[in-house]
């Protein structure tokens with residue numbers, strides 16, 4: 001059995017207290033929300049904070065209030081919310097596709113958006129990792145394969161153009177979701193370690209639509225090996241703007257402008273959707289670090305982009 005290391009657990013009631021506790025703890029302090037990612041990682045010694053600061057007791061972080069969503073809203077609350085399902089159904093879908101009901105009852109939106117990148121050579125016990133002399137992401141010097149972004153909700157946030165509000169010692173800033181992620185398996189967030197994601201700002205439902213499709217081995221449980229978030233802005237029957245974002249193929253949610261370009265300025269037709277699927281297939285370069293055969297996962301990019309666009313066309 002893997003055991004948690006010894007650590008202090010703090011439960012601030014305000015944002016200011018949480019920031020002060022992090023300042024006092026220094027680099028040995030980490031924030032936690034549902035803990036469904038951090039605690040397994042601590043058991044495997046990926047992260048070894050001496051102080052863990054829970055964000056779950058801070059009331060303002062739990063709000064689900066129209067277009068401003070707190071990071072401590074659980075994935076179950078998000079996927080079950082009639083308001084979110086009606087105004088931003090792609091978010092509700094992506095949240096519902098995360099793992100199992102137990103994980104969704106504990107796991108939060110903020111934890112999902114800040115999820116550590118994953119790799120077959122990294123998400124292993126300390127002893128397993130030691131047997132291969134570790135890897136560059138933790139304890140070693142070799143990169144076996146770069147770690148991959150495995151969040152289901154992040155690609156949707158990038159596709160719909162959501163914004164994240166961050167508060168840290170230097171003050172407050174708002175960043176577009178697309179600029180929150182780095183294509184770097186180690187430094188995968190542009191967030192500073194002392195910054196707290198305090199809310200997610202969703203764009204008004206204003207003539208656009210978005211969907212999320214997920215490929216995984218077991219439909220009831222697994223991380224995505226490919227996620228496709230597709231967003232289109234309609235002008236009548238014409239696509240006036242579009243974004244296609246892939247999850248599970250790079251260390252960040254990867255936006256594919258070439259695929260969007262194939263859709264703009266025309267109705268969604270079989271030809272434009274095939275062109276977008278082809279355009280997404282080319283830069284989609286899944287890494288050999290998760291489940292399934294790598295070349296098959298790449299082939300599935302075409303299929304999943306086409307399916308996502310088919311759904312958007314069918315419900316327009």
Ligand SMILES: Cc1cc2nc3c(=O)[nH]c(=O)nc-3n(C[C@H](O)[C@H](O)[C@H](O)COP(=O)(O)OP(=O)(O)OC[C@H]3O[C@@H](n4cnc5c(N)ncnc54)[C@H](O)[C@@H]3O)c2cc1C
Nearest residue numbers: 033034035036037038099107108110111112114152197223
């Ligand atoms: C078996 C299993 C299956 C899973 N399957 C999936 C899956 O299919 N899809 C998927 O997307 N995820 C999956 N996950 C990962 C995880 O459960 C979810 O992503 C979940 O939403 C993480 O949320 P959390 O609140 O538990 O995060 P935590 O573990 O609490 O935190 C994760 C990270 O985010 C940081 N963090 C959390 N909140 C904030 C905040 N407000 N501000 C700053 N930093 C913050 C923490 O410091 C930590 O680094 C799975 C996990 C397990 C164990």
